[in-house]
Amino acid sequence: MSSSIRGSRSEPIRTARARAHADVRGEIIATARAHLAAAGASGLSLRAVARELGMVSSAVYRYVASRDELLTALIIEAYDTLGQRAEDAVARTAGSPPLDRWIEAARAIREWANERPHEYALLYGTPVPGYAAPPDTVAPGTRVSIALVAVVRDAASAGLLHRNAAEAALPASSATHEALARLRDVGDLDAGDDVLFGVLLAWTQLFGLLSFELFGQTRGLVEDHAAFFDDAALAMASRIGL
Amino acid sequence: MSSSIRGSRSEPIRTARARAHADVRGEIIATARAHLAAAGASGLSLRAVARELGMVSSAVYRYVASRDELLTALIIEAYDTLGQRAEDAVARTAGSPPLDRWIEAARAIREWANERPHEYALLYGTPVPGYAAPPDTVAPGTRVSIALVAVVRDAASAGLLHRNAAEAALPASSATHEALARLRDVGDLDAGDDVLFGVLLAWTQLFGLLSFELFGQTRGLVEDHAAFFDDAALAMASRIGL
DNA sequence: TGTACATCAGTGAACGCGCGTTCACTGATGTAC
DNA sequence: TGTACATCAGTGAACGCGCGTTCACTGATGTAC
Secondary structure (H helix, E strand, O other): OOHHHHHHOOOOOOOHHHHHHHHHHHHHHHHHHHHHHHHOHHHOOHHHHHHHHOOOHHHHHHOOOOHHHHHHHHHHHHHHHHHHHHHHHHHHOOOOOHHHHHHHHHHHHHHHHHHOHHHHHHHHOOOOOOOOOOHHHHHHHHHHHHHHHHHHHHHHHOOOOOOOOOOOOOOOOHHHHHHHHHHHHHOOOOOOHHHHHHHHHHHHHHHHHHHHHHHOOOOOOOOOHHHHHHHHHHHHHHHHOO | OOHHHHHHOOOOOOOHHHHHHHHHHHHHHHHHHHHHHHHOHHHOOHHHHHHHOOOOHHHHHHOOOOHHHHHHHHHHHHHHHHHHHHHHHHHHOOOOOHHHHHHHHHHHHHHHHHHOHHHHHHHHOOOOOOOOOOHHHHHHHHHHHHHHHHHHHHHHHOOOOOOOOOOOOOOOOHHHHHHHHHHHHHOOOOOOHHHHHHHHHHHHHHHHHHHHHHHOOOOOOOOOHHHHHHHHHHHHHHHHOO
């Protein structure tokens, strides 16, 4: 098959057409992202996106296989930008005291969430009914957590983790012990259960805080979310031993 | 106005008609609740509910003013059952050690959430686009948190709060200090900033954990969510001083 | 450099479906005298 | 106890709107020789 000669290369040459195609697909995704705000994920409409771009609705199918595929693209993009921001914060602060790095990473996450609250909701809010995220979303989804864990890993291997004074609340169940072992594995984290338990708690705490902030659960109680978030991030870090 | 004579009483006599009316409204709400699971809050459809009840769609308007009013009814009912469960746990364990009460209350919340995940999502997940919860939902919404706080209040007034050994992570910002003052007020809680900060952290942690569990964020890491939740609840309690 | 052909982008109509809400209406059930 | 009237439950049709997806088609843009 002569046509496979071109196809078998790793596509180094992008024709003008291919480039234009990628561009339009990008515009479609960007427009869809903007539409999330108004209608939410379950209200996301291919027709509305097409309308806004001045195309007829059927034309969108040249660029996107279905509504669900569009949703998947949005999710992956969101996870990637969030992960990137967290990774940047961690890389930027290499060499700084672990506590500073932790706070910076947490802040980067919060900033992203406040800039793109509807994408935050897409990732960490109610699952979209009838939509099952495909496996390709898993890897991008772990980037944030891995970035956070990296701070702890660096601190641990540099011997900068100070043992927590009050070890009162160590996990008791073997099930939790196993979960921590898994975290130790995927996070390549050579630390004790106390540290790992703190990491897991911090992780859930951090996103719990953000969900409360963005979904309006703390209205009337917490006014300055940024300040409270900082204080909370500090408390998490101290629990971990940073 | 002669008709006001009946109307001005506090409605002690419910006519058969009024009773039937309330019954049907209850069926509508119950059916809507069941529909949440399949379509989610934003996909909740008056027509689908009517269909399931064997009525024509316009008949529903005898019982419910609009789709949004139905949503509001669902939210209030959900908050109330959740609040009731937490209050029951707290009342049932009166006299027990504060730590036991805390764990029982937390477990009650988790059990409710696992029994009614879609109602949990309605309350603590992504806000429904285009829907603004009316003020009547606020009071029922605070019942859970008040029940949790009551455990701490009882422990404090009985002198059963042990001072936390590691006070490392006290909130630093005045903004957080103010938030804690508000919590002290609404929770009628005579305790120091360290305790109140712990309560606020525990509150966000608890729901952060549940959201991760129910929305599938901990898939592949935590397997036995009940056990992990217990361990986490214990850690929260120890931070508070219970 | 020029021509023949293949590929792709975008159109427009259609299918079949769903939704919330309004309105004039029929019958049944209550209420007042 | 019986009758006249008011109230309410539920019907069925309609309005105006939206959606995802398919399909046969027209033109433009690329590619191979």
